[in-house]
Amino acid sequence: MGRKIVITSGKGGVGKTTLTASLGIALAEAGKKTVLIDADIGLNNLDVVLSIENKVVYDILDVISGKCRLKQALIQDVDNPSLYVLPSAKLSDSPLLNAASFRNVADALALNFDFVIIDCPAGIDNGFHRAVSAADEAIVVTTPHISAVRDADKVLSLLSGYNLMSVGIVVNRVRGDMVSRGEMMSAGDIVRAVRCEPVGVVPEDDYITVYSSAGRVPFDTVSGRAFKILASNVINGTRNIFDCSARPRLSAKIRRFLGV
Amino acid sequence: MKKTAKIAAERLKNVILADKVAHPERLNDLLKSDITSLLEEYFELYPQSVKVRLQPSEYGLDILIDATAVRVKDFGNFGE
């Protein structure tokens, strides 16, 4: 039986979808058969982040309503044959999309995959409940900003009402240079404030910004290395934290090449 | 001058602790009624004497319970 992990945050735009995709890639590269469930009906969908949006035929609602079989809706990643995506429904208000049906889908996937990663929508309403109900573990994403951490803390309180085996936090978009100048809270500050175990720290990475519109992020970047460490923490239960203090900027040559 | 990160960390701590006691009425009512019925198993309580207070502390929240009992209930003799 595979592990089912929901990626959640409370606040939108902190990097849930980016983290889901990148963690998925890193897990697949580590040889784990991984499937990503897109439980968010947002702008920056998982399929777009992974550049597979043109391959979407069926989605999770088609699976739940019996229009197609689970296997038919899964999209295999081009670069990583061990990575699959179950696309999100286009309609969010169908009564078929409930916690029980989500859990059934996740359970069915867990029979055939090592990891089922669920990209949770922002907010703490039905969509949150559905996504969290389908998981056994949770990763809460935040950025080093007070408003994001505050929402993460609220989500941590909500999560304590679910029967989860483990809950960890990832601090995303950390700027090592600003932290060392005392201009940005460190991951340590945040972990202390919310009293939650850190599973990863991801630096602010220009590559993510640049590539998010053009296609997927190349793996050998600072954030790529941070995601690799995160994946190994998730797999092995270790708690190695990426050091964000050395932060190479996008080189001028790459900037020119990309026209940015 | 205090570094911005230090100020932010301090503000964050305060905001989070304030959030934790943000809805005290409902939590307090539930807590008070549960604690009252628990204490009533052991004590004859002075009417309306149970008070529950939540207070931010260094490690999270202090839960302060204050109650007055008229007498301890007699459990009889359990023998050895």
Ligand SMILES: Nc1ncnc2c1ncn2[C@@H]1O[C@H](COP(=O)(O)OP(=O)(O)O)[C@@H](O)[C@H]1O
């Ligand atoms: N570590 C990072 N460095 C730079 N940009 C990032 C990073 N993480 C996320 N982003 C950008 O932030 C935006 C929001 O991220 P996204 O994953 O869509 O958030 P969410 O799913 O939580 O709404 C995207 O444009 C994404 O490219």
Ligand SMILES: [Mg+2]
């Ligand atoms: Mg998203």
